[in-house]
Amino acid sequence: MLTPADASLAARLPQGVLRDPGPAYTEEPRGRLKGQAGLVAAPRDVQECAAIIRACATARVAVVPRGGGTGLVGGQIMSDGPAPLILSLERMTAIRDIFPDEGVMIAESGVTLQAARMAAAGVDRQFPLSLASQGSAQIGGVMSTNAGGVNVLRFGNARALCLGIEAVLPSGEVMHDLKRLRKDNTGYDLRDLLIGAEGTLGIITAASLVLAPVPAEQGVALLVVDSPAAALRLLSLAQARLSGGVTAFELISGVSLRFLDAAFPEMRQPFAARPEWLVLVEVGLPAGLPADAALEGLFTQGLEAGLVHDGVIAQSGQQAADLWALREHIPLANRHVGAIASHDISLPLSQVAGFIDDAGAMLAGLGDMRVNCFGHLGDGNLHYNLFPAPGRVREDYDDIRRDLSQRIHEMVVARGGSFSAEHGVGRLKVADLARWGDPARLTAMRAIKGALDPLGIMNPGAVLA
C-alpha cells in the first residue's frame, strides 16, 4: 500500500530539493485533468534524484516524474490515491557535453527541446526532433514518452535519436549508460525499454542524443492535392526521387485552413480558395542539388501524374517559415474552436485513405460535426479531431463523445493501426491499452513492471492499471 508524500518524507529528502507545490505542477495543457502534489522535489543531479527515489521507496510514496508538463494523455497527472511526490527535472538543465564530429550531445533531462535544438545549431548540427511544444517540453519527457513530431519520416522518433541514457531505477540505483556508440550489442535494450515507459520503470536523468548534419540544401513546398490517397502517391514518388531526402510530409485539410482563418485572421494563406487537402513537403538534400529545383521537379512530376493541382515553393527562409507556421498553428486553431474529441492515431500507409473515407462516412451517420484530419501523413500518423458543427458547442456532444472515440479507435485497430501514435498511454488511454493490447504483450509488460518496480511507486496508474 502506498502512503501520501508528507512532512515525514520531506524530512528524509536531500537538503534543498523541495519546491513550492504550486498549480504549475498539477496541470496539463488542455486543462481537463487536475493532479495532486503532496510534495514537489527538484533534484540538482542524478545522485539527489536517486536519494529522492530511495526515500520514496522506503516510505512507499508514489513518484510522478514531471518534465515540461506538455503531455496530452495525463502521464504527468495523478488525480487519485495517496498524494504523490512530484519529481521535477527542472533543475537538471546542463548540456554536459557536445561532440559535433561524432554527432552526439549529452543533455540532462530538464533541458528543453528548444534549448537542445539551439545547442545543436550552435555547433552547426541539428537535433532533428521537432514538435509544437518544444519551447516547454523537456528532454526527459521527450524521451520518456518516445516523442515523435514532424521529422520522424527521415530521422525516426525519440528512440531512434538516443544512443544511451542515465536513469534512476525504481530501486534507487543509478544506471549509467550514456553511451556515444552507434553499435553496442551487450545485453538487453534497457534504453529503449525506459524510453516510452512514461516514467513507470524509472527516471531518465540524461540522454546521449544523436545530432545530424544540417542538410546542405533545404526547402519547403505546400502542394494542393486531390485527396489523402493522392498525397500518399505523391509521397511514394518523392521518396523514389529523393532517396531519403524528404524530411517532413505533413497533411493539412481544408478544415485546418478554415480554423486558421477563424483563429488567426491576420495570418496570410497562399491559396485564396481554401483547398480541401494539402501537403507540406520539406526536403534536406546534398550539396549540388538545389532544393527549389528538386521541389519543382517533384511538383512537375506530381502535376503530370494528376496528383498535384497547385502549389507554392518557398523562395526564402522566411517563406519556408511562413509555410511551416500554417502547419504549426493548427493545434492552436483547434483549441480556439474547441474539440469534441481528439485522436492521435497511426495506420499502415496503405490503410490511411480508406480509413479517412470510412471514418468520415461513419461520423456523418452519427451527427453533425466537423473533422479536422491533419498531421504526419508520411508516418501514417493522423491527428483526427472532431469539432462541433457551426453554431453548436462541445457540450452538445457530451452524450456521444465516448462512443465516437471508441468507434474511431475500433476502426483504426481493425486496420492494423494504433490508438496512440505519438502521445503515449499516460492515464487517459490505459483502458484502451488494456482493451486492444496483445494479451501476451500485456502479460509480459506487467511482469517487467513487477520485476523492476515491485513496490509500484513509479508513476502508478500510468500505462498499466
Place this chain on the structure above:
Amino acid sequence: MLTPADASLAARLPQGVLRDPGPAYTEEPRGRLKGQAGLVAAPRDVQECAAIIRACATARVAVVPRGGGTGLVGGQIMSDGPAPLILSLERMTAIRDIFPDEGVMIAESGVTLQAARMAAAGVDRQFPLSLASQGSAQIGGVMSTNAGGVNVLRFGNARALCLGIEAVLPSGEVMHDLKRLRKDNTGYDLRDLLIGAEGTLGIITAASLVLAPVPAEQGVALLVVDSPAAALRLLSLAQARLSGGVTAFELISGVSLRFLDAAFPEMRQPFAARPEWLVLVEVGLPAGLPADAALEGLFTQGLEAGLVHDGVIAQSGQQAADLWALREHIPLANRHVGAIASHDISLPLSQVAGFIDDAGAMLAGLGDMRVNCFGHLGDGNLHYNLFPAPGRVREDYDDIRRDLSQRIHEMVVARGGSFSAEHGVGRLKVADLARWGDPARLTAMRAIKGALDPLGIMNPGAVLA
C-alpha cells in the same frame, strides 16, 4: 533444475517437428565450440513453435534457438548442462506479405537475409541490412542478435529496421505484434527488448521489416587516406556535403590488402603499391545528382584538404561490385591467415584514432604480431584482429591470447567503447559483460530475465550467466 531433452519430451512434441540432430545443429563458423542437441525440432508455424516451448517448459528442458548458425559468439551453442532441445526456424521460410508502397515486408524467421533482400529487390525496394554471412544468416537470428553490417551508418542496425515482431514468450504464449506502423506509443518496447536478447527472452518467429527506396543514384569509391584520423575527417566532410547520402564508410588497412594478396592472389587490387589505409565510400543519392560527380567532388575536396591521396571511383556496377568484393573478402582472408584473437569493438568516433595508436603501441610491447584493423569506421565499429608474425603460428601465442584480448577490451572500455559492437554477447562474452556492464543495468537485466523466463529454459548460459 533443467532436465535433458529426451524421448519422453519427444513424445510430447507436435507431430512431425523432429529433425535428425546432425552435426550442422551443433557447430559454429569458427569451429571452436561444439554444442549438444538432445533433440532438434523445427516448427512449421508459430503455433507449433509455441507448443514446443510449452512442452519444454513443462519438462524443464533448455531451448536453444537456431537460425543460420552464423553467430560468432556461441549464442547458438550450448556445450554444458543437460542436453537442450535445439529449436530451428529453418521451416518457417514464408515471406508472408510485402507492401512496397508502405516500405514494409513481413518475413518469417527462417527466411535468409539474402532471400529477404532479394524479395525486396523484386518489388524495387531494398532491405538495407547487409553482412558477410547473409546467404546463411536468417531473419530470426539477425533480429535476435540485433545484427549490424555495412549500412548501419545510414539505416541503423536490425532494431532500426524492424517495426514489429511475432514471438513465442518463455511461457509459451504468442505475442502478436507484427505492426506496420512508424509510430506506435502504446506501452513498453518489448520488440526492442527481444531484439538483441539472443533468444534468452523468447523466440522471434516473424518480423515486420522496413524496406527503403532504392536510391536514384548509387556509387562507390575506394580512397587512399593517410590515417584513420584522416578517414574520420573525410567522413565528417562527406556527411556535411551529402546530407545522409553516405550509406557505407568502411576502413580497410594495408594488412587487409596483403592478407587478400596471400589468400586470393587472383583478385585484382586497384593500387599497385598497397596503401596503409583506405576507405570504401558508398553513396545513395537523389535523382539529379549523379553519384560519380558527387564522389568526384568529395575526392577533390579530400585532396585539397590533404586527407585523400589517391582513389578510384567505380564507373560501372561491375566496378562497384569489385571494390566491394575487396572489403567482403577480408574476413575470409583473415581465416586463411588464422587469427590469434579477434575483437568486434566500437568506440565513440573521436576516440577511434587514439585507440588505434595506443593499442598498436601496447601490442608492439607484448610481442611480434600483425594487426588487421578494418570495418565499419562510420559507426566507430572496428574489427580489430591479431595475427601471428610471418613464420609463426597461432599456437605460439596461446599463453598470451587471453591477456591480449583483456587488455584490448580494457582500452576500449576506458574510452567509452563496447567490447561487442555487433556480434552480441552469446556465451563467449558473458564474462566480459559481467565485468564491464553497468551494475544497475545488469541487475535490471537479471530481474527481467527472471520475470519473463522464471524457469530459465530459454537459451540458458547466453548473455547472463
